[in-house]
Amino acid sequence: MSDRIGVYVCECGPNIADKVDIKKILTEISAFNEPPEKIIIAKKHKLLCSKEGQDFLADEIIKNELTHLVIAACSPRDHDITFMNVCKRTDLNPYLYKLVNIREHCAWIIPDKDEATEKAIQYIRAGISRVTYQDPLIEKELDSIPDVLVIGAGIAGIEASLSLAGENRKVYLVERTSSIGGKVTKFEKILPHQGTNLDIIQEKIKAVQENENIEIFTESEVEKAIGFFGNFEITLKNIHNDEQNNEFKVGAIVAATGFNLFNPEKIPRYGYGKIEDVYTSLEIEESNSKTGKILLKSGKPPKSVALIHCVGREERGYCSRVCCNYMFKIAQYLKEKMPDIKITEFYKDLCLPNKADQEFFVDTKNKGVNFIRFKDIAVKQKDKEKFIEYTKMDGKKEKISAEMIILAPAIEPAEGSKEIAELLNISLDETGFFQEAHQKLNPVATSIDGVFIVGTAQNPKNIPDSMMDAQAVGGKILTQLIPGEKLIPEVIVSEISEAFCTGCQTCLSVCSYGAIYFDEDRNISIVNEAICRGCGNCVASCPSGAAHAKHFTSTQIYQEVLEAIR
Amino acid sequence: MNNSDILVIGAGVAGIEASLLLASTGKKVYLVEKASLTGGNVIKYEDVFSNMECSTCMIAPKQQEVLQSENIELLTLSTVEKVQGEIGDFTVTIKKKARYVSLIDCIGCGMCYEPCPVSLKNEFEQNLSEKKAIYVPCPGSLPNVPAIDPEYCLQLNGKKTCNACVEACAFGAINLSDKDEKIEIKVGAIIVASGFDIVEPAGFPQFGYGKYPNVYTAIEAERLYASNGPTEGEITLRKGNTPPQAIAIIQCVGREQQGYCSSVCCMYSLKLAHYLKHKLPDAKIYNFHSDWCMPGKYNQKFHQDVKEEGVDFIYSPVDKIKVEGNDKSLLIEYYNGKDEKEKLSADMVILSLAMMQGKDTASLSKLLGIEQDKRGFFMNQGIQLGSVDTSKPGIFLAGCAEGPKDIQGSITQAEAAVGKVMSYLS
Ligand SMILES: Cc1cc2nc3c(=O)[nH]c(=O)nc-3n(C[C@H](O)[C@H](O)[C@H](O)COP(=O)(O)OP(=O)(O)OC[C@H]3O[C@@H](n4cnc5c(N)ncnc54)[C@H](O)[C@@H]3O)c2cc1C
Ligand code: SF4
Ligand code: SF4
Ligand code: SF4
Ligand code: SF4
Ligand code: SF4
Numbered sequence: 001m002s003d004r005i006g007v008y009v010c011e012c013g014p015n016i017a018d019k020v021d022i023k024k025i026l027t028e029i030s031a032f033n034e035p036p037e038k039i040i041i042a043k044k045h046k047l048l049c050s051k052e053g054q055d056f057l058a059d060e061i062i063k064n065e066l067t068h069l070v071i072a073a074c075s076p077r078d079h080d081i082t083f084m085n086v087c088k089r090t091d092l093n094p095y096l097y098k099l100v101n102i103r104e105h106c107a108w109i110i111p112d113k114d115e116a117t118e119k120a121i122q123y124i125r126a127g128i129s130r131v132t133y134q135d136p137l138i139e140k141e142l143d144s145i146p147d148v149l150v151i152g153a154g155i156a157g158i159e160a161s162l163s164l165a166g167e168n169r170k171v172y173l174v175e176r177t178s179s180i181g182g183k184v185t186k187f188e189k190i191l192p193h194q195g196t197n198l199d200i201i202q203e204k205i206k207a208v209q210e211n212e213n214i215e216i217f218t219e220s221e222v223e224k225a226i227g228f229f230g231n232f233e234i235t236l237k238n239i240h241n242d243e244q245n246n247e248f249k250v251g252a253i254v255a256a257t258g259f260n261l262f263n264p265e266k267i268p269r270y271g272y273g274k275i276e277d278v279y280t281s282l283e284i285e286e287s288n289s290k291t292g293k294i295l296l297k298s299g300k301p302p303k304s305v306a307l308i309h310c311v312g313r314e315e316r317g318y319c320s321r322v323c324c325n326y327m328f329k330i331a332q333y334l335k336e337k338m339p340d341i342k343i344t345e346f347y348k349d350l351c352l353p354n355k356a357d358q359e360f361f362v363d364t365k366n367k368g369v370n371f372i373r374f375k376d377i378a379v380k381q382k383d384k385e386k387f388i389e390y391t392k393m394d395g396k397k398e399k400i401s402a403e404m405i406i407l408a409p410a411i412e413p414a415e416g417s418k419e420i421a422e423l424l425n426i427s428l429d430e431t432g433f434f435q436e437a438h439q440k441l442n443p444v445a446t447s448i449d450g451v452f453i454v455g456t457a458q459n460p461k462n463i464p465d466s467m468m469d470a471q472a473v474g475g476k477i478l479t480q481l482i483p484g485e486k487l488i489p490e491v492i493v494s495e496i497s498e499a500f501c502t503g504c505q506t507c508l509s510v511c512s513y514g515a516i517y518f519d520e521d522r523n524i525s526i527v528n529e530a531i532c533r534g535c536g537n538c539v540a541s542c543p544s545g546a547a548h549a550k551h552f553t554s555t556q557i558y559q560e561v562l563e564a565i566r
Numbered sequence: 567m568n569n570s571d572i573l574v575i576g577a578g579v580a581g582i583e584a585s586l587l588l589a590s591t592g593k594k595v596y597l598v599e600k601a602s603l604t605g606g607n608v609i610k611y612e613d614v615f616s617n618m619e620c621s622t623c624m625i626a627p628k629q630q631e632v633l634q635s636e637n638i639e640l641l642t643l644s645t646v647e648k649v650q651g652e653i654g655d656f657t658v659t660i661k662k663k664a665r666y667v668s669l670i671d672c673i674g675c676g677m678c679y680e681p682c683p684v685s686l687k688n689e690f691e692q693n694l695s696e697k698k699a700i701y702v703p704c705p706g707s708l709p710n711v712p713a714i715d716p717e718y719c720l721q722l723n724g725k726k727t728c729n730a731c732v733e734a735c736a737f738g739a740i741n742l743s744d745k746d747e748k749i750e751i752k753v754g755a756i757i758v759a760s761g762f763d764i765v766e767p768a769g770f771p772q773f774g775y776g777k778y779p780n781v782y783t784a785i786e787a788e789r790l791y792a793s794n795g796p797t798e799g800e801i802t803l804r805k806g807n808t809p810p811q812a813i814a815i816i817q818c819v820g821r822e823q824q825g826y827c828s829s830v831c832c833m834y835s836l837k838l839a840h841y842l843k844h845k846l847p848d849a850k851i852y853n854f855h856s857d858w859c860m861p862g863k864y865n866q867k868f869h870q871d872v873k874e875e876g877v878d879f880i881y882s883p884v885d886k887i888k889v890e891g892n893d894k895s896l897l898i899e900y901y902n903g904k905d906e907k908e909k910l911s912a913d914m915v916i917l918s919l920a921m922m923q924g925k926d927t928a929s930l931s932k933l934l935g936i937e938q939d940k941r942g943f944f945m946n947q948g949i950q951l952g953s954v955d956t957s958k959p960g961i962f963l964a965g966c967a968e969g970p971k972d973i974q975g976s977i978t979q980a981e982a983a984v985g986k987v988m989s990y991l992s
Contacts, residue, residue: 321861353829355969474985
């Protein structure tokens with residue numbers, strides 16, 4: 001059957017009708033003979049987006065056996081979907097329709113009616129010219145696996161596993177070390193104002209262990225993860241035993257690899273590693289939760305302690321968000337254990353973003369902890385005595401002595417984050433943490449569909465916020481990966497023509513979704529349509545013109561532009 | 567009986583995100599919004615920190631998706647009146663105020679505004695401009711359909727006969743006999759995303775808000791800068807109508823009184839400083855701050871960048887700052903880092919005021935049967951369940967309704983609430 005194009009112009013009430021000469025448009029378009037003899041019908045309607053207008057269109061498509069549809073109306077932002085749905089109702093492939101915007105582009109911006117009419121005619125001709133080069137595109141359906149791989153069994157990974165595991169969904173929880181729970185199990189208490197103590201974490205660990213839909217692999221690492229949303233093939237390796245590999249398939253992956261502390265030895269002025277009784281916060285937490293005591297190396301309790309905030313903040317280039325609060329917590333431990341102890345907290349800023357944080361600070365201060373805001377600071381030793389030398393905000397230099405010094409080192413991405421990122425094909429941002437799909441709107445997703453990031457692996461954060469991330473991933477996965485339901489990948493994707501591809505692999509380097517792979521045998525690059533989002537980067541970068549984007553082919557664009565400027 | 571429909575209260579970023587995610591699974595979502603438009607507070611800003619993306623461009627596609635989703639029933643100008651029942655089976659009564667303009671028939675052409683004889687203050691624009699009795703709050707409002715304020719419309723308040731807007735509308739979209747409605751719905755779960763408000767500047771007379779015309783709130787400053795705002799983005803002073811030459815931004819106003827740090831005002835103050843430097847490169851910009859609260863990986867860099875743009879950062883406790891002056895010029899009295907009293911003159915002052923619970927929090931908490939914390943925000947259930955659960959099963963929190971946070975925090979919490987809803991209802 002030869003092409004049968006229908007063109008419909010919307011009056012949009014007076015919006016278009018008053019500003020362009022629709023009669024003239026219809027006469028000229030009917031006479032438009034490029035492509036010849038194909039315009040079957042050109043009509044107007046008062047409001048095509050209305051229910052009545054949509055019914056009219058559907059009727060017209062069927063009655064006139066249209067193969068292509070051009071609508072001249074408003075912005076595609078308003079009604080592209082509306083008209084695509086009309087096409088679907090009539091079995092006309094929605095990719096064989098084109099919406100030409102003669103309202104925002106002509107009627108509303110050109111005061112002169114003749115001029116607006118001319119431009120509208122030109123645009124409609126361009127649309128007609130394009131539509132005949134458009135190809136019908138078909139939505140595909142893919143089977144998906146509802147199961148999820150969670151990498152890292154800290155609090156974020158544990159909470160994610162608990163949020164996800166269920167009757168129809170298995171979770172594989174992989175942990176590098178020999179036990180699950182991560183760093184929080186080393187804390188004596190979770191910040192008091194956040195409620196309770198460690199028992200709750202232990203309960204969660206138990207819940208994970210007892211959950212029959214969660215399979216735990218300790219002392220294991222992910223070796224391979226290939227595939228796409230709904231369908232990843234995973235290989236795990238046991239760290240100690242090369243033979244012991246596990247293979248399984250999942251639909252989604254959650255990276256919950258957590259954090260490390262900045263090594264204070266990198267900044268010699270803190271004396272860490274050189275001067276006795278200079279500790280990191282984590283060392284204090286560990287000794288306190290193991291022995292219930294905070295003691296000097298000599299075994300004696302300290303009479304004076306200096307807590308220094310923001311160690312490595314400048315070097316890392318960001319504030320770690322949690323250290324102010326946990327330093328108050330440590331000060332409170334010390335005060336509880338040794339009420340007469342002299343505590344000085346040296347801070348730069350008080351970062352108290354949670355609604356309960358400031359109260360906790362005030363409470364700590366009221367317990368007799370001395371707070372000093374500093375500009376510069378150094379830990380010095382003279383004979384047996386240790387000093388904190390500091391410059392205050394007013395430029396005055398002072399010093400105090402302290403028996404014990406506790407540092408709050410910056411939170412860094414965990415060791416091996418880079419390798420995990422490479423394995424999963426996701427990016428790291430400039431600070432070395434995993435990069436989110438969108439900083440504001442999509443913070444737990446990544447540029448790779450089906451790969452999610454939670455907890456401190458994404459950004460320094462506290463326990464409640466890490467849990468919130470994990471629950472958010474629950475929200476994402478439980479709504480997107482429903483057991484038994486098929487996934488419909490993007491239809492407007494790119495393809496690489498085998499005949500033209502020279503195997504240069506330029507496209508591989510520009511695809512931020514990891515959608516292109518290289519076929520060594522045939523020496524060509526190939527787009528995986530299940531992953532491709534149709535961004536067009538590969539098309540623009542291919543030096544041989546082998547890559548092209550469906551629905552935005554060079555021919556389609558060329559024909560449209562040609563007619564628009566004729 | 568397990569009902570899997572969901573009620574979302576508030577159509578700010580948090581409510582929108584939650585609704586879209588839930589609707590994508592085919593669940594029916596009732597999105598109840600008090601205002602005539604969606605988007606909450608975020609659509610008031612030109613850009614968002616710290617990536618400085620255009621705010622409307624960022625969330626308009628989401629707002630549009632809400633309007634186009636077959637599974638979301640958006641109820642604007644609506645509030646919840648009564649909630650009964652429990653998880654899986656809530657019966658909710660919603661009061662839907664008359665809009666007088668049909669969401670289906672109106673195409674948003676705007677022909678009806680001109681002829682309306684009534685002008686009134688535009689609250690959305692912080693009263694910096696006027697609107698007609700038939701209005702959209704600002705260009706780009708979504709849904710792009712006006713509403714009529716029945717208190718001011720001459721026909722509706724009975725002061726005069728008027729039909730001007732009806733006559734101007736070519737689509738028959740205006741119906742002056744539209745009535746308020748009560749709607750009863752049944753849902754299985756409820757997400758509360760009713761957002762925040764800003765503390766009243768009148769509570770801080772030492773900064774002269776209301777007394778001196780050129781003292782502004784941060785939201786007023788946001789609207790002044792916005793290209794769809796009352797001045798189309800031109801920064802001109804309330805008094806004098808000229809661009810300011812020296813601007814002082816004062817942070818942490820109300821922090822002490824509220825008892826918490828609002829966690830976003832440091833960052834948005836930096837954003838405002840950056841805006842102003844951009845539009846008024848020759849103006850002096852002073853920023854009075856105490857602590858810098860800029861948690862997270864992207865924020866400090868933004869601080870550094872703004873500093874390099876030539877903004878003057880002055881460390882000064884807010885409780886010792888005073889603003890004096892007259893209609894035209896302002897004098898800021900403060901204590902510097904050395905605790906010495908200093909003075910500085912400016913012709914514009916911007917107050918970064920604390921965020922507080924949304925105005926309806928107390929009434930909502932009563933009718934939903936969920937608790938408020940001592941600060942006034944809705945109370946979460948702490949570390950055991952996380953920050954989205956309330957004291958009542960089946961009712962969850964999202965966004966600033968639970969406490970001050972930025973956009974990504976609000977979005978994350980909305981997704982977390984959805985996670986909870988999905989695991990309870992599926
Ligand atoms: C001046 C300023 C600048 C800011 N700039 C930034 C920035 O640049 N970047 C950033 O990340 N964050 C910024 N923030 C924070 C940001 O505004 C919030 O994170 C965000 O708006 C929270 O979204 P929300 O949906 O929770 O609440 P809101 O935006 O407040 O939305 C709540 C919605 O609920 C509706 N509602 C309220 N009560 C009811 C009821 N009873 N029934 C029905 N509906 C109701 C409201 O009308 C509103 O539409 C800024 C804040 C301020 C004050
Ligand atoms: S949270 Fe506090 S101690 Fe940690 S980097 Fe930020 S300001 Fe410094
Ligand atoms: S169109 Fe974009 S997403 Fe698709 S293969 Fe090319 S670069 Fe990758
Ligand atoms: S009827 Fe009311 S809203 Fe309409 S034009 Fe008259 S006063 Fe304005
Ligand atoms: S009510 Fe009528 S005149 Fe007003 S914007 Fe809507 S369609 Fe246009
Ligand atoms: S975010 Fe900054 S300005 Fe706002 S209350 Fe906290 S410290 Fe003050």
